[in-house]
Amino acid sequence: MHVLSVSSLKGGVGKTTVALGLASAAFARGLRTLVVDLDPQCDASTGLGAIGEFRETVADVLQNPKHNIVHRSIVSSTWGKVQSGHIDVMIGSPRALQFDTPNPTIRDVWKLEEALSRIEKDYDLVIIDTPPSINGLTRTAWVASDRVLIVSEPSIFSVVAADRAMRAIEELRKGLTPRLQALGVVINRMRPQSKEHTYRAQELQDMFKENLMTVLIEERATIQQAQGAARPIHTWPGDHAIELAKIFDEILAAALASFQEPYDKNRGKQDKRMSRISKIMRGQNLDAVLELESLQADSPLQALVPNTDTSLPTGPVTPVQLPLDPSKMSAIEQLEALASLNFEPADATWLEENKKDEG
Numbered sequence: 074m075h076v077l078s079v080s081s082l083k084g085g086v087g088k089t090t091v092a093l094g095l096a097s098a099a100f101a102r103g104l105r106t107l108v109v110d111l112d113p114q115c116d117a118s119t120g121l122g123a124i125g126e127f128r129e130t131v132a133d134v135l136q137n138p139k140h141n142i143v144h145r146s147i148v149s150s151t152w153g154k155v156q157s158g159h160i161d162v163m164i165g166s167p168r169a170l171q172f173d174t175p176n177p178t179i180r181d182v183w184k185l186e187e188a189l190s191r192i193e194k195d196y197d198l199v200i201i202d203t204p205p206s207i208n209g210l211t212r213t214a215w216v217a218s219d220r221v222l223i224v225s226e227p228s229i230f231s232v233v234a235a236d237r238a239m240r241a242i243e244e245l246r247k248g249l250t251p252r253l254q255a256l257g258v259v260i261n262r263m264r265p266q267s268k269e270h271t272y273r274a275q276e277l278q279d280m281f282k283e284n285l286m287t288v289l290i291e292e293r294a295t296i297q298q299a300q301g302a303a304r305p306i307h308t309w310p311g312d313h314a315i316e317l318a319k320i321f322d323e324i325l326a327a328a329l330a331s332f333q334e335p336y337d338k339n340r341g342k343q344d345k346r347m348s349r350i351s352k353i354m355r356g357q358n359l360d361a362v363l364e365l366e367s368l369q370a371d372s373p374l375q376a377l378v379p380n381t382d383t384s385l386p387t388g389p390v391t392p393v394q395l396p397l398d399p400s401k402m403s404a405i406e407q408l409e410a411l412a413s414l415n416f417e418p419a420d421a422t423w424l425e426e427n428k429k430d431e432g
């Protein structure tokens with residue numbers, strides 16, 4: 074099972090449209106697909122025909138990702154009535170809003186990952202539609218994801234938001250979940266005749282280079298019609314629908330290829346260690362933990378590494394045996410290692426002398 078989030082930190086740029094387009098491509102390709110509707114507006118659930126009263130939704134899953142609750146929050150999409158295939162949706166709920174706090178804890182952001190691990194064998198692909206912010210819900214989605222696709226319109230604010238999203242993904246990857254990677258940025262609602270759009274598209278190209286998807290999605294009324302009818306774009310009539318379907322096929326192919334990229338074994342190890350450590354730090358605030366990451370460069374442990382430059386006096390300080398080179402450890406691991414060390418009081422005279430030498 075591979076997990077792809079569709080995000081942007083700006084509203085209305087087409088996250089849900091792209092998530093549904095990719096779901097349609099996956100459905101047409103015969104992949105067992107689950108769409109997780111993490112946006113409290115529930116547009117993805119609507120687009121997949123999951124309308125009505127549901128006893129359990131994604132809000133219950135985020136509250137308690139137990140096996141039964143996860144299963145009861147998932148229903149079949151009505152898309153399956155039009156064409157055979159396997160496409161389900163984890164129902165969205167306005168109640169999910171309560172989890173969209175600006176300061177989620179580590180425990181909060183691992184909830185969806187835990188839920189998806191219970192249905193790992195049931196799906197080939199999970200697509201997560203996220204709300205337009207960097208709060209708890211989007212980060213919960215990212216922590217559960219292998220890849221994130223950023224959607225951007227060719228407009229100034231959207232370009233800025235795409236850049237912020239890419240940075241936020243990188244921050245989370247470094248600090249918490251090494252398996253996470255940006256798939257790239259895709260331009261949506263492009264009007265090739267518009268000078269402004271052409272200019273912004275070029276700007277996105279310069280900014281993101283190989284991280285900009287080679288295909289882009291044009292502004293097409295067909296998309297809105299198919300969405301309004303809760304039908305997959307791949308079964309919608311007309312040339313524009315065929316053209317759009319092809320574009321979503323290509324983006325899906327890029328995602329599937331990216332999932333197959335060799336996974337760095339060291340990363341895998343780090344991944345396991347990190348998830349263990351983040352369990353220890355469950356109650357901690359996510360941002361506080363990520364902030365530690367940026368302190369890594371001048372980490373307190375760095376000062377304890379045996380000095381390898383023999384031209385300098387090493388002094389009477391016994392080098393501390395560290396399990397690993399701190400520069401290769403995450404901030405959380407450094408903290409853990411630091412906490413496990415027993416410090417002898419430093420030799421005060423030697424420290425004083427060294428200070429004098431430096432002065």
Ligand SMILES: Nc1ncnc2c1ncn2[C@@H]1O[C@H](COP(=O)(O)OP(=O)(O)OP(=O)(O)O)[C@@H](O)[C@H]1O
Pocket residue numbers: 083084085086087088089090091112114116203204205261262263290291292293294296297300
């Ligand atoms: N390529 C397109 N051509 C025409 N209409 C589009 C296109 N992409 C999106 N739209 C329309 O724009 C509106 C917003 O799109 P969508 O709901 O996908 O954005 P969103 O980023 O998910 O919004 P939100 O931030 O509210 O979740 C919808 O009415 C959708 O049908």
Ligand SMILES: [Mg+2]
Pocket residue numbers: 088089090112116202203
């Ligand atoms: Mg949306």
